[in-house]
Amino acid sequence: MKINNLKLQNFRNYEKLNLEFNDTLNIIYGNNGVGKTNLVEAIYALSLTKSFRTSNDKNLIRSGEVSTKIEGDVIKNTTNNYQVIINKEGKKVKIDNDIISKVSDYITNIKIVLLEPEEQMIFKSSPQNRRKKLNIEISQLQKDYIIYLNSYNKTLKQRNFYLREAYINSNTSRDYLDILTHKLIQYGKKIYEYREDFINKINEYINEKYHEIFEIGDLKVKYISDYKDKSEDDIFKYYNKNYDREVVMGKTLSGVHHDDYIFLLDNKDIAEWGSNGQQKNAIFAFKLAEIEIIKNTTNDYPILILDDLFSALDNKKIKNIVKLLNKDIQTFITTTELERLDKKILKNAKTFNVLDGEVKESIYE
DSSP states (O other), X not given: XXXXXXEEEEETTEEEEEEEOOSSEEEEEOSTTSSHHHHHHHHHHHHHSSOSSOSOGGGGBOTTOSEEEEEEEEESSSEEEEEEEEETTEXXXXXXXXXXXXXXXXXXXXXXXXXXXXXXXXXXXXXXXXHHHHHHHHHTTOHHHHHHHHHHHHHHHHHHXXXXXXXXXXXXXXXXXXXXXXXXXXXXXXXHHHHHHHHHHHHHHHHHHHHHHHOSOOEEEEEEOTTTTOOHHHHHHHHHHTHHHHHHHTSOOSSGGGXXXXXEETTEEHHHHOOHHHHHHHHHHHHHHHHHHHHHHHSSOOEEEEESGGGGOOHHHHHHHHHTOOTTSOEEEXXXXXXXXXXXXXXTOEEEEEOSSOEEEEEOO
């Protein structure tokens, strides 16, 4: 999978831009604050219809404008044109100029793996943020996962509303609540199965990838869920047992909306015991494992984005990481320090020098 070109209209600090990419390595360099990350953010948004930096789509619109358009031609088995258009009213997506009504029918087309500085915050952030990242990763591979996730969240909202009603009115029948609980469990079990399968596949590769970067230590990911090793009947009984407490709290106290996962290095939680370097390498190993999963699932490599990866790494780690980059993977690297990359790596790479809203293309010689 390769992205041939990127066309931007009123995106962030770019009024209009049209870039042609190398199908292997693309280096985007320049000073801080000139718009390097904006370019890879646009590629990410073209794939997943949203930014990795903001939850508000309107922030992507250039200041003073009313809309933005991100467009690119992507090669899989064939070449197709993809568009994401955002304005003050909302967002629409197109494939070959046909409007796609369901996001789930769009975001499974362009597979992308992102590594950026904020990824390390996964160890310090909330379980909600970790689940969000996991949802994005699985959604690229499984269209049904998005459907189950949306259905679960809708049912959860209904169940929470009914619990609050039950608190106000003690005579409220539990029959409808039981229906909602069974629906929640059915959707939740599907989500749990997708997540467990994904984490199991990550664990098939992550330790080997970690060794290739850091050379020592055993790394794995542990998935934590209220649904783990429980039948639907077991889960339903658990909800019934906690009914009175849930009514008082006005919300559903267990389920896959509380799922979490942790990284274990030599069987110790890396968030608590690992160094900053070990945490960075663990995240990168996770991303490399994700690439293998996408390749094995789709028979095609994803697009890889490494945003400001080298800002906190020594030259040895940089060399180890770049060695792992498969030539079949189209890779985008942003950096302020072009000179830190080995000349052998840069040979035949396409470079993009960003100068505050303008981009100069060249082939590195």
